Amino acid sequence: PLKRTVAAARLAPLVEGLKNAGRLRPTLERYRRRFDEDAASIVAAVVLECGGGAAEGGGDAAAVAALDAAGFQACLDLCLEQLAESVCCAVALQNALADLLEGPVDPAHVVSNAPQRLRDATDSDATEAREGCRQLCEGALKRVGRLVGARRDQNARLALGDLRRVWASALAFAEAVERATGEPALALRSALVAQARAFLEHRHREAKAALVACLDSEKWGQVDVAPARQARVDALASGRALLEDAGDKADAAPPAPRSKKDLRPAAVNQRRFKCVWSACVALDRVLDALAAAAAFPVLATDVVAEVVDLLRLFDQRTKQLVLFAGALHSSARLRTITAKHLGLAAQALGLVLALLPHIRAALRATLPPKHASLLDEVDAVARDYGDHHRKVLAKFSTIIGETVDAAGGGLSGVDYDAAATAAATVPRAAFFGDVAKNLTALHGVLAKQLPDDEVQDVCADIVALLGKKLPPLAAAPIADTPEGRDRLEADLRYLEASVAALPSVDASGLRIDAIVAERKAGVSKGEPP
Numbered sequence: 001p002l003k004r005t006v007a008a009a010r011l012a013p014l015v016e017g018l019k020n021a022g023r024l025r026p027t028l029e030r031y032r033r034r035f036d037e038d039a040a041s042i043v044a045a046v047v048l049e050c051g052g053g054a055a056e057g058g059g060d061a062a063a064v065a066a067l068d069a070a071g072f073q074a075c076l077d078l079c080l081e082q083l084a085e086s087v088c089c090a091v092a093l094q095n096a097l098a099d100l101l102e103g104p105v106d107p108a109h110v111v112s113n114a115p116q117r118l119r120d121a122t123d124s125d126a127t128e129a130r131e132g133c134r135q136l137c138e139g140a141l142k143r144v145g146r147l148v149g150a151r152r153d154q155n156a157r158l159a160l161g162d163l164r165r166v167w168a169s170a171l172a173f174a175e176a177v178e179r180a181t182g183e184p185a186l187a188l189r190s191a192l193v194a195q196a197r198a199f200l201e202h203r204h205r206e207a208k209a210a211l212v213a214c215l216d217s218e219k220w221g222q223v224d225v226a227p228a229r230q231a232r233v234d235a236l237a238s239g240r241a242l243l244e245d246a247g248d249k250a251d252a253a254p255p256a257p258r259s260k261k262d263l264r265p266a267a268v269n270q271r272r273f274k275c276v277w278s279a280c281v282a283l284d285r286v287l288d289a290l291a292a293a294a295a296f297p298v299l300a301t302d303v304v305a306e307v308v309d310l311l312r313l314f315d316q317r318t319k320q321l322v323l324f325a326g327a328l329h330s331s332a333r334l335r336t337i338t339a340k341h342l343g344l345a346a347q348a349l350g351l352v353l354a355l356l357p358h359i360r361a362a363l364r365a366t367l368p369p370k371h372a373s374l375l376d377e378v379d380a381v382a383r384d385y386g387d388h389h390r391k392v393l394a395k396f397s398t399i400i401g402e403t404v405d406a407a408g409g410g411l412s413g414v415d416y417d418a419a420a421t422a423a424a425t426v427p428r429a430a431f432f433g434d435v436a437k438n439l440t441a442l443h444g445v446l447a448k449q450l451p452d453d454e455v456q457d458v459c460a461d462i463v464a465l466l467g468k469k470l471p472p473l474a475a476a477p478i479a480d481t482p483e484g485r486d487r488l489e490a491d492l493r494y495l496e497a498s499v500a501a502l503p504s505v506d507a508s509g510l511r512i513d514a515i516v517a518e519r520k521a522g523v524s525k526g527e528p529p
Contacts, residue, residue: 006110006111007110007111008099008106008109008110008111009109011096011100011111012105015097015100015101016100019101019125024125025125025128028128028129028132029132032132032135035086035090036136036139039083039086039139039143040143042079042082042083043079043143043147046075046078046079046082047063047064047075047079050067050071050072050078061150064147064150064151065150065151065153065154067151069158069159069162072151072154072155072166073162073165073166073169076144076147076148076166076169076170077169079147080144080169080170080172080173083140083143083144083173084173085113086140087136087137087177087180088113088114088115088116088180089113090133090136090137091115091116091118091133091137091180092111092112092113092114092116093111094118094129094130094133095111095116095118095119096111097126097129098119098121098123098126098129098130101121101123101125101126102121102123102126115176115179117179117180117181117182118130118134118180118181118182134181134183137177137181138181138187140177141174141185141187141188142187142188144170144173144174144188145188145190145191145192146191148166148170148188148191148192148195149191149194149195152194152195152198155198155199156198156199156201156202156203157202158199160288160291160292160295163196163199163295164295166195167192167195167196167295167296170188170191170192171189171192174192193296193298193299196292196296196298196299197299197302199292200289200292200299200302200303200306203288203289203292204306204309204310207285207288207289207306207310208313210281210285211278211281211282211285211313211314211317212317214277214278214281215314215317215318215330216330216331216332217331217332218277218321218327218330219332219334220276220321220322220327220332220340220341220345221344222260222263222274222275222276223263223275223276223277223280224262224263224264225265225266225275225280226264229266229280229283229284230264230267232284232287233266233268233283233287233355234267236287236290236355236358236359236362237268237355237358239358239361239362266283266351268351268355268358269354271354273347273348273350273351273354274344274347274449275347275348275351276344276345276347276348278314278318278348279314279348282310282314282352283351283352283355285310286307286310286311286359289303289306289307289310290303290307290359290362290363293362293363293366294362294366297366300366300367300368301367301371301374303363304363304367304371304374304375304377304378305374305377307359307363307378308377308378311381311385312381312384314352315352315384315385315388318345318348318349318388319388322337322342322345322392323388323391323392323395325337327341338445339396339399339442339445339446339449340445340448340449342392343445343446343448343449343450344449345392346389346392346393346449346450346454347449347450349385349389349392350389350454352385353382353385353386356378356382356385357382359378360378360382363375363378393454393457393461394461396442396446396458396461396462397458397461397462399438399442400435400438400439400442400462400465400466401465401469403434403435403438404435404465404466404469404473405469407430407431407434407435408431408469408473410429410431411429411431411473411474411477412477414428414431414476414478415477415484416477416478416479416483416484416487416488417479417481417483418478426490426491426494427490427491427494427495428487428490428491429477429491431473432491432492432494433494435466435495436494436498436499439462439498439499439502440498440502443455443459443502443505446458446459447503452504455504456504459504459505460505460506463499463506463507463510466499466509466510467509467510467511470492470510470511470512470515471511471514471515474488474492474515474519475518475519479519482520485516485519485520488519489516489519489520492512492515492516495510495512496510496512
């Protein structure tokens with residue numbers, strides 16, 4: 001290889017003599033073989049120096065695989081530096097040869113190994129030499145591809161930042177060779193894409209396994225959202241590129257316990273969401289996938305599928321564990337599904353719903369326009385989450401409805417007329433006290449777990465449900481005398497006052513006035529007029 005600048009006047013007699021003697025083509029063939037041998041020696045020497053061994057052969061490939069991330073990066077950079085210099089020399093010599101074969105050259109002209117483009121040739125010898133030079137460059141690309149491929153399994157386990165540095169170094173070399181030859185470096189680019197895809201597949205398998213294990217042991221209690229995790233959420237919500245993944249930096253277990261009052265929620269668009277540990281893990285893994293898409297845009301379509309897969313896994317498994325009470329039989333072994341568990345599940349779903357538009361935008365930024373239809377899957381996931389969230393909130397109404405149905409049967413045995421001599425306690429029927437107590441307790445839990453607007457919506461649904469169930473239940477007690485009806489009205493008013501005392505709850509939906517009017521008129525239709 002050309003190691004220094006050489007005057008064309010020194011090369012011209014040599015080229016002319018070889019051509020006249022018919023030895024130019026054999027000499028160039030020997031040069032190409034020597035170039036390839038030197039390239040192999042360069043890689044072998046660098047790997048040996050970095051602590052592995054030669055880079056050719058099965059045992060030597062194992063030595064390359066044994067290097068740690070920093071060692072391989074240093075090895076790769078040094079190999080690329082030497083190979084890039086060799087490629088520049090080969091291209092410079094080929095251009096000089098073409099100039100000498102195709103016409104007179106200024107004797108003062110200097111041949112330099114500075115980066116340059118491989119020029120076309122018209123002379124037959126120069127044309128053949130040009131094809132040989134192109135093959136040398138392609139061979140160098142393949143050699144780098146084999147070097148990267150020797151660590152396929154190890155590179156798949158790297159942190160995203162480490163793999164991105166490997167990618168950047170190899171891609172810079174590929175682009176330099178492409179500028180020299182004018183042809184795409186398909187061999188090396190294909191090797192890099194295969195490496196990145198192996199990384200993505202490995203991370204996705206790990207992510208699903210971690211999420212499944214975390215959900216199976218989820219206690220559905222609030223955990224702290226660390227500042228580092230919140231910073232990644234902020235980056236996503238503000239549209240900034242995610243360039244690092246949580247990867248090996250992520251905690252393998254929930255963060256250290258903090259007092260309940262010090263637990264920090266996640267914040268998205270000025271809304272706060274209490275988090276459970278499985279939601280944090282799911283969020284980390286989705287953000288890791290988005291970071292991979294930003295680092296390797298060529299794999300954006302794969303990332304869309306993996307993000308959808310992770311989100312659906314969290315949605316479906318959460319539904320099984322909480323709505324269908326699967327957590328009673330999971331590793332967590334919960335004794336019952338409480339309103340607190342439901343509230344935190346709703347918060348987890350709400351967090352994902354709040355982030356889905358930003359997740360979609362991040363994916364859209366990396367997808368080619370022709371693949372934009374893939375985002376329909378993200379929209380379908382958003383609909384599924386919205387439906388699941390509504391079902392969780394509706395579960396609170398179901399809880400109160402079941403309490404009313406279970407306790408309401410006892411009203412038929414209450415004789416308000418016979419209670420004339422009884423102590424004037426309110427409520428006289430335990431049913432009204434139980435409903436008021438359960439509703440007050442549920443409101444207290446909801447106020448701690450859900451935002452105010454959702455608490456109001458849930459309570460409005462519960463009041464509407466009670467408004468439908470109370471008329472037939474209020475017709476069951478014996479209250480035929482004016483005094484008996486007054487006592488029944490007192491119990492109804494007690495329930496109304498208990499509901500009205502709850503913050504931001506409108507008790508008018510109970511329709512107590514209509515129920516009282518019916519009983520006083522001696523009407524018992526079973527439904528409000």
